[in-house]
Amino acid sequence: MELRSSFSLGLTGGIGSGKTTIANMFGELGASLIDTDLIAHQLTIPNGIAINAVRQQFGNEFIQPDGAMDRAKMRELVFAEPSAKAKLEQILHPLIRQETKKAAGQAVGSYLIFIVPLLVESGNWKEKVSRILVVDCPEQVQIQRVMARNGLSQDQVLAIMRNQASRQQRLAAADDVIVNQGDLQAIREQVAGLHHQYCQLAQASVKNHP
Numbered sequence: 001m002e003l004r005s006s007f008s009l010g011l012t013g014g015i016g017s018g019k020t021t022i023a024n025m026f027g028e029l030g031a032s033l034i035d036t037d038l039i040a041h042q043l044t045i046p047n048g049i050a051i052n053a054v055r056q057q058f059g060n061e062f063i064q065p066d067g068a069m070d071r072a073k074m075r076e077l078v079f080a081e082p083s084a085k086a087k088l089e090q091i092l093h094p095l096i097r098q099e100t101k102k103a104a105g106q107a108v109g110s111y112l113i114f115i116v117p118l119l120v121e122s123g124n125w126k127e128k129v130s131r132i133l134v135v136d137c138p139e140q141v142q143i144q145r146v147m148a149r150n151g152l153s154q155d156q157v158l159a160i161m162r163n164q165a166s167r168q169q170r171l172a173a174a175d176d177v178i179v180n181q182g183d184l185q186a187i188r189e190q191v192a193g194l195h196h197q198y199c200q201l202a203q204a205s206v207k208n209h210p
């Protein structure tokens with residue numbers, strides 16, 4: 001059996017920078033994508049593995065008739081009460097770690113890409129991944145994309161962005177940067193170049209850690 005490479009990439013970027021778009025390009029080339037936002041979301045869909053704990057902690061009124069967590073209601077509560085936010089995170093964070101690990105164990109691609117929107121802001125991702133790729137674009141472009149994609153106002157997008165690291169903070173954490181603006185074909189070529197490098201690093205890490 002071939003030994004798995006220990007190389008992994010953390011992919012991050014501000015809201016609307018193009019993380020999903022770029023990650024999918026790497027996925028098409030053969031990298032395994034692990035989307036931590038998607039994992040978090042799936043915990044609280046109907047029959048999600050966090051539902052029982054949320055019900056026990058917060059009561060039935062936070063669970064919808066379809067069995068999913070009532071996100072709007074929960075958002076209101078955690079916004080108003082920091083202690084409720086901490087309790088919710090105590091339930092979700094260990095499960096996110098557990099499910100992320102499980103997904104990584106099952107992945108079969110040439111190397112792993114963890115898509116982590118708040119990589120720079122949260123936890124110890126920097127120590128967990130071999131390399132950090134930041135998807136970057138001007139803030140004005142981010143704002144326009146998210147207004148168009150999510151039907152939000154400029155102020156709503158700015159409020160989200162204020163809760164995220166600044167462009168400069170993210171760039172300071174980057175090993176590699178893709179400026180995702182303009183022609184997607186040119187960006188696809190940059191992705192292919194980086195993918196080639198990452199495959200080589202993945203190969204080298206198999207050799208170095210038999």
Ligand code: ADP
Nearest residue numbers: 014015016017018019020021145149180181182
């Ligand atoms: P994120 O995952 O970082 O929030 P997305 O990949 O969803 O960002 O991209 C945000 C929006 O911008 C999407 O609607 C996407 O189709 C669009 N988009 C991404 N990259 C480009 C690009 N280079 N040119 C034009 N539109 C883009």
